[in-house]
Amino acid sequence: MQADPSSANTEEPPAAAPFRSLKTFHSAGRGFWHDVSERDWNDWRWQMKHRITTAEQLQRLMPTLAPEEFAGAKLANHKLALGITPYFFNLIDPSDEHCPIRQQVVPRIEETHTASWEMSDPCGEDSHSPVTGLVHRYPDRVLFLVTDRCASYCRYCTRSRLVSNASGYDFHPEYDKQIAYIAAHPEIRDVLLSGGDPLLLSDEKLENLLSRLRAIPHVEFLRIGTRIPIFLPQRITPELCAMLKKFHPLFISVHTNHPRELTTEVRDALGRLADAGIPLGNQSVLLKHVNDDADVMKALMQKLLMCRVKPYYLYQCDLIAGSAHLRASVAKGLEIMEKLRGHTTGYAVPTYVIDAPGGGGKVPINPEYVLCRNAGRVLIRNFEGKIFEYPESADGRPCGQPPKEISEPELV
Numbered sequence: 001m002q003a004d005p006s007s008a009n010t011e012e013p014p015a016a017a018p019f020r021s022l023k024t025f026h027s028a029g030r031g032f033w034h035d036v037s038e039r040d041w042n043d044w045r046w047q048m049k050h051r052i053t054t055a056e057q058l059q060r061l062m063p064t065l066a067p068e069e070f071a072g073a074k075l076a077n078h079k080l081a082l083g084i085t086p087y088f089f090n091l092i093d094p095s096d097e098h099c100p101i102r103q104q105v106v107p108r109i110e111e112t113h114t115a116s117w118e119m120s121d122p123c124g125e126d127s128h129s130p131v132t133g134l135v136h137r138y139p140d141r142v143l144f145l146v147t148d149r150c151a152s153y154c155r156y157c158t159r160s161r162l163v164s165n166a167s168g169y170d171f172h173p174e175y176d177k178q179i180a181y182i183a184a185h186p187e188i189r190d191v192l193l194s195g196g197d198p199l200l201l202s203d204e205k206l207e208n209l210l211s212r213l214r215a216i217p218h219v220e221f222l223r224i225g226t227r228i229p230i231f232l233p234q235r236i237t238p239e240l241c242a243m244l245k246k247f248h249p250l251f252i253s254v255h256t257n258h259p260r261e262l263t264t265e266v267r268d269a270l271g272r273l274a275d276a277g278i279p280l281g282n283q284s285v286l287l288k289h290v291n292d293d294a295d296v297m298k299a300l301m302q303k304l305l306m307c308r309v310k311p312y313y314l315y316q317c318d319l320i321a322g323s324a325h326l327r328a329s330v331a332k333g334l335e336i337m338e339k340l341r342g343h344t345t346g347y348a349v350p351t352y353v354i355d356a357p358g359g360g361g362k363v364p365i366n367p368e369y370v371l372c373r374n375a376g377r378v379l380i381r382n383f384e385g386k387i388f389e390y391p392e393s394a395d396g397r398p399c400g401q402p403p404k405e406i407s408e409p410e411l412v
């Protein structure tokens with residue numbers, strides 16, 4: 001009997017349903033704060049005021065807190081403060097100790113263990129800082145640190161020496177000096193505002209800062225690095241978007257690590273930024289138990305595109321002190337990249353980088369696609385493992401035989 005072709009297509013492969021569910025948008029809901037008024041809940045200042053900041057609060061809201069987490073939370077205020085917005089807290093699955101949201105913001109005692117190769121300033125920012133709050137590491141761009149505060153604190157933060165001011169770094173940016181340095185260096189054409197999170201500044205303060213930077217003729221391009229749309233989507237108000245759009249070209253890089261962070265609230269906040277004409281990119285950090293899985297990473301990248309965000313970088317976790325329990329291996333990162341490239345839209349494939357320890361800057365790392373290159377030919381491998389020859393002479397002009405796919409025996 002002939003199979004019914006219409007029924008053949010309706011059966012989903014077993015792996016497809018979990019993958020599809022990773023890409024579904026849900027609301028974070030109100031959770032413990034169900035009796036808070038709509039107005040308060042949607043007010044970003046209310047969210048900031050009601051953050052979870054102590055071990056006791058965390059334990060009360062999450063009785064499943066592990067002893068390692070309680071101990072970590074107790075010590076957090078001497079290293080990197082504990083801070084979680086109520087909105088983001090509601091994304092945690094309290095029944096899952098390995099919940100990917102929980103891993104990112106709930107401290108663990110392992111944060112106090114420092115391996116000999118870990119550092120407090122793994123990217124060497126302090127040694128490339130001509131004035132307080134400014135990092136000038138690359139020829140034509142600077143990192144402008146605006147504040148040391150964030151809406152929530154990521155346990156693997158590469159700048160944890162500085163953010164939250166828990167370890168006594170005592171960070172005080174000096175905007176006048178930072179701006180004067182940029183104005184005096186005509187080679188700086190790109191300024192990235194970061195921190196801490198620049199979108200925690202009031203609209204007025206941020207507008208003043210952006211106006212002063214825009215007034216410098218050689219600054220062509222402004223960027224903001226922020227995790228606010230993810231931790232605190234309520235902050236992305238129409239007023240903020242209307243103010244930001246006055247400073248084009250202005251790009252925003254957000255930071256997400258798991259598809260569950262992309263809720264309906266986040267999607268709408270990102271939509272408001274995109275509607276203001278702001279090109280959006282995403283930076284993720286490869287983290288153990290969070291996104292060290294090809295399906296999770298692919299779902300995240302595809303879901304970002306659905307939110308009008310281009311996946312930009314995937315970072316190998318920096319060698320920040322106390323992060324070993326969260327660090328996935330480079331081998332795992334390469335394996336994931338191999339499963340993205342060619343297997344999904346090119347727009348969904350980020351550049352995987354290691355920020356070279358000590359201040360060497362970002363170095364892209366990739367699975368090996370060029371198998372051999374000499375004066376007469378380049379041998380390349382595609383995403384299916386097929387091998388091809390691209391003939392070219394030393395001066396780059398095609399030569400020899402027409403391009404062809406070749407089989408393994410011919411390789412020797």
Ligand code: SF4
Nearest residue numbers: 150153154157196227
């Ligand atoms: S939002 Fe950024 S700066 Fe703030 S704690 Fe997280 S990684 Fe660090």
